[in-house]
Amino acid sequence: MEKKQFFEDYRIGHIRHSPARTITETDIVVHAGHTGDFSPHHMDAEYAKHTPFERRIAHGTMVFAFGIGLAAQSANNPGAFSSGYDRIRFVRPVFIGDTLKSRITIGDLKTMADNPDFGEVIEQIDVVNQKNETVLTASHVLMVERR
Amino acid sequence: MEKKQFFEDYRIGHIRHSPARTITETDIVVHAGHTGDFSPHHMDAEYAKHTPFERRIAHGTMVFAFGIGLAAQSANNPGAFSSGYDRIRFVRPVFIGDTLKSRITIGDLKTMADNPDFGEVIEQIDVVNQKNETVLTASHVLMVERR
Amino acid sequence: MEKKQFFEDYRIGHIRHSPARTITETDIVVHAGHTGDFSPHHMDAEYAKHTPFERRIAHGTMVFAFGIGLAAQSANNPGAFSSGYDRIRFVRPVFIGDTLKSRITIGDLKTMADNPDFGEVIEQIDVVNQKNETVLTASHVLMVERR
Amino acid sequence: MEKKQFFEDYRIGHIRHSPARTITETDIVVHAGHTGDFSPHHMDAEYAKHTPFERRIAHGTMVFAFGIGLAAQSANNPGAFSSGYDRIRFVRPVFIGDTLKSRITIGDLKTMADNPDFGEVIEQIDVVNQKNETVLTASHVLMVERR
Amino acid sequence: MEKKQFFEDYRIGHIRHSPARTITETDIVVHAGHTGDFSPHHMDAEYAKHTPFERRIAHGTMVFAFGIGLAAQSANNPGAFSSGYDRIRFVRPVFIGDTLKSRITIGDLKTMADNPDFGEVIEQIDVVNQKNETVLTASHVLMVERR
Amino acid sequence: MEKKQFFEDYRIGHIRHSPARTITETDIVVHAGHTGDFSPHHMDAEYAKHTPFERRIAHGTMVFAFGIGLAAQSANNPGAFSSGYDRIRFVRPVFIGDTLKSRITIGDLKTMADNPDFGEVIEQIDVVNQKNETVLTASHVLMVERR
Numbered sequence: 042m043e044k045k046q047f048f049e050d051y052r053i054g055h056i057r058h059s060p061a062r063t064i065t066e067t068d069i070v071v072h073a074g075h076t077g078d079f080s081p082h083h084m085d086a087e088y089a090k091h092t093p094f095e096r097r098i099a100h101g102t103m104v105f106a107f108g109i110g111l112a113a114q115s116a117n118n119p120g121a122f123s124s125g126y127d128r129i130r131f132v133r134p135v136f137i138g139d140t141l142k143s144r145i146t147i148g149d150l151k152t153m154a155d156n157p158d159f160g161e162v163i164e165q166i167d168v169v170n171q172k173n174e175t176v177l178t179a180s181h182v183l184m185v186e187r188r
Numbered sequence: 189m190e191k192k193q194f195f196e197d198y199r200i201g202h203i204r205h206s207p208a209r210t211i212t213e214t215d216i217v218v219h220a221g222h223t224g225d226f227s228p229h230h231m232d233a234e235y236a237k238h239t240p241f242e243r244r245i246a247h248g249t250m251v252f253a254f255g256i257g258l259a260a261q262s263a264n265n266p267g268a269f270s271s272g273y274d275r276i277r278f279v280r281p282v283f284i285g286d287t288l289k290s291r292i293t294i295g296d297l298k299t300m301a302d303n304p305d306f307g308e309v310i311e312q313i314d315v316v317n318q319k320n321e322t323v324l325t326a327s328h329v330l331m332v333e334r335r
Numbered sequence: 336m337e338k339k340q341f342f343e344d345y346r347i348g349h350i351r352h353s354p355a356r357t358i359t360e361t362d363i364v365v366h367a368g369h370t371g372d373f374s375p376h377h378m379d380a381e382y383a384k385h386t387p388f389e390r391r392i393a394h395g396t397m398v399f400a401f402g403i404g405l406a407a408q409s410a411n412n413p414g415a416f417s418s419g420y421d422r423i424r425f426v427r428p429v430f431i432g433d434t435l436k437s438r439i440t441i442g443d444l445k446t447m448a449d450n451p452d453f454g455e456v457i458e459q460i461d462v463v464n465q466k467n468e469t470v471l472t473a474s475h476v477l478m479v480e481r482r
Numbered sequence: 483m484e485k486k487q488f489f490e491d492y493r494i495g496h497i498r499h500s501p502a503r504t505i506t507e508t509d510i511v512v513h514a515g516h517t518g519d520f521s522p523h524h525m526d527a528e529y530a531k532h533t534p535f536e537r538r539i540a541h542g543t544m545v546f547a548f549g550i551g552l553a554a555q556s557a558n559n560p561g562a563f564s565s566g567y568d569r570i571r572f573v574r575p576v577f578i579g580d581t582l583k584s585r586i587t588i589g590d591l592k593t594m595a596d597n598p599d600f601g602e603v604i605e606q607i608d609v610v611n612q613k614n615e616t617v618l619t620a621s622h623v624l625m626v627e628r629r
Numbered sequence: 630m631e632k633k634q635f636f637e638d639y640r641i642g643h644i645r646h647s648p649a650r651t652i653t654e655t656d657i658v659v660h661a662g663h664t665g666d667f668s669p670h671h672m673d674a675e676y677a678k679h680t681p682f683e684r685r686i687a688h689g690t691m692v693f694a695f696g697i698g699l700a701a702q703s704a705n706n707p708g709a710f711s712s713g714y715d716r717i718r719f720v721r722p723v724f725i726g727d728t729l730k731s732r733i734t735i736g737d738l739k740t741m742a743d744n745p746d747f748g749e750v751i752e753q754i755d756v757v758n759q760k761n762e763t764v765l766t767a768s769h770v771l772m773v774e775r776r
Numbered sequence: 777m778e779k780k781q782f783f784e785d786y787r788i789g790h791i792r793h794s795p796a797r798t799i800t801e802t803d804i805v806v807h808a809g810h811t812g813d814f815s816p817h818h819m820d821a822e823y824a825k826h827t828p829f830e831r832r833i834a835h836g837t838m839v840f841a842f843g844i845g846l847a848a849q850s851a852n853n854p855g856a857f858s859s860g861y862d863r864i865r866f867v868r869p870v871f872i873g874d875t876l877k878s879r880i881t882i883g884d885l886k887t888m889a890d891n892p893d894f895g896e897v898i899e900q901i902d903v904v905n906q907k908n909e910t911v912l913t914a915s916h917v918l919m920v921e922r923r
Contacts, residue, residue, distance in 0.1 A: 072253075217512075357819060419570040
């Protein structure tokens, strides 16, 4: 959903919620094939029985990409450019059948002396499961046009 | 490629190189469908003509997931657990036809007073294109078993 | 299966049956990614528990495309051109695990005063599940070469 | 984008526009594999050279499903239920490289004597390409909750 | 296309032709992800420039699976069971843009003293490209019900 | 995993083991869509109930391609060229949920009077399931550079 927003439109502490999606075995198989990461934690059910989680878990890169994809479905600002992400942490494993959604909180707003056309917006991303447990956290660093 | 390594086997400054892969239009279409992010920078060739890059670019989450997937193909330590990633930065855009590979440098090694069984390994990930330009950087934070 | 047929070869009331296929969770995930429709009825198992159907249902556009795809597998006339479809109706929901097939009945044949080279063939498409319940109906409007 | 709307919120003649997407060779290959329709018009470039269009064309069911998927991305009313579609017509062929979007016009609003809880909304769907030519038209029949 | 045939219905020298399909970059990317074989001959366009073929080639396992899949589309005998294949040979490389089809010749018919219910049918499979050059040959060993 | 080996580096009887992967319903659906083989043994759960195996089985071409893909993940010799495969046999059916891996044994080594630059290496491939039952056997014929 495209919606133009300027730096001045952002408010620290504002929260938005993404839609949710259920993680399927299909997603894990597709992610392995997409990225080439066929590690046994994700692809070998016999191996996974003997890990602490006792079953296959989702790839960390998939949980991250899905969390960001869900956030993009709820709002996409054509005046914002992603510089990157800080402090991605895999807080809990994600299993087949879990349902994930993203909560996006405006964490910080910074103007920059050397760039009056843009401001830096820090979005705190929390991906949570159906038990409302956080499975992944990250800080999204955005450059947003100023009015 | 599974290969067990202990914390004591890592050396600061050691570098390994992943295989390479060429980014295709297919990868971008698959990534949009996988994550639900159909933003016009990736999916709308007419829109993309009027952006600074003048053509579609790869999703940042795809460049990240491919860079990590390539790194996993060159070495996968079953005694290491990923805590997450620090300071992911999208340094340059990635276009259809670019060929990417990952260079992984051991950046830091830390023992932890409160956890004698594991050490922290920081891998510096640099994803480079066919012109040897860096397109993405990130720090991978790993917990690795000690001997 | 390509098989050339002229307008004069069609008979009102003639029925053919397609092969069958079982609808999988994979199909729904692929369809969401293919079309960009990640609506919670299809993708969010928690949301779906609270709908009248109590579980995820297949996309209407997927049931339609699969019904037509199954019909194409049983016969494909290179002398026929599809003008479109009339009165597509979603009669019953389709769930993961249902097995669908198409029954195609020649419903009507019309010659056209202004186009002596082609005749119009109306195929009535009924997509049925493993309990022989109709899940989708549609009329396919075909232009077919005359002898 | 979920947004609850009641029957009384709809206005005849109101128009909304979807995002756009470029049709790729990947989409056609995925659609063939998804539906099982490997007809040579879509999959055999040598055959397609000798057709009136001189190259492969997109499946009609794909153009339809993409047009509906694009419409769903711009607005999704959880209080509306799709009964089906009337008069789908394939107006022009769609080629690899075309960029499609949907224009949705409220065409008609009907109350029903025997069902006071719902009203019927007819959405006219026009899928257009980058030259603003219409490639597909359809009427979407929706049952929408009344206040 | 299902069509029941008994051992006695087969004739040595009988030839059938499959439909054709054009090999796309999508097919190669999907095959790599499906099988986990990301070898640089298939996935790294820079590497491929320096091979004798000067560009990426299709996986041998894909050419084989497509050749067999094309053959299955033209006829599928529910009274036949595949024992396996003899002497698969990769005669020529397959490139993106090539159009392949299969020619299936009944090569041999053998009754078996110890199994009066089945006969062995050898199908000679030749996969040819758009220049009518053979790219793959194989012998399919089938057990077929006797009358 | 690329690793250059010359003909003289191979030893008859040497065995290597691939990683393992669990066969999923997703893999079968993807293989049908990839190859166009939608035979009811793989895609129609109702039909499959009445076969000797009482459920859907994996495509033979998929078991073969996965077995070879797994072998390629454990070692890939850039100095070797595949001529093809001999005597592929489908020994047991493969079901959804089975976990497969490949065992590769050097079976034979032949020098060739007319080609002093290459030697022929025969790899015996055995694909086994989680009960250590062989499901597929094949002989891989490789041309390998001599020192």
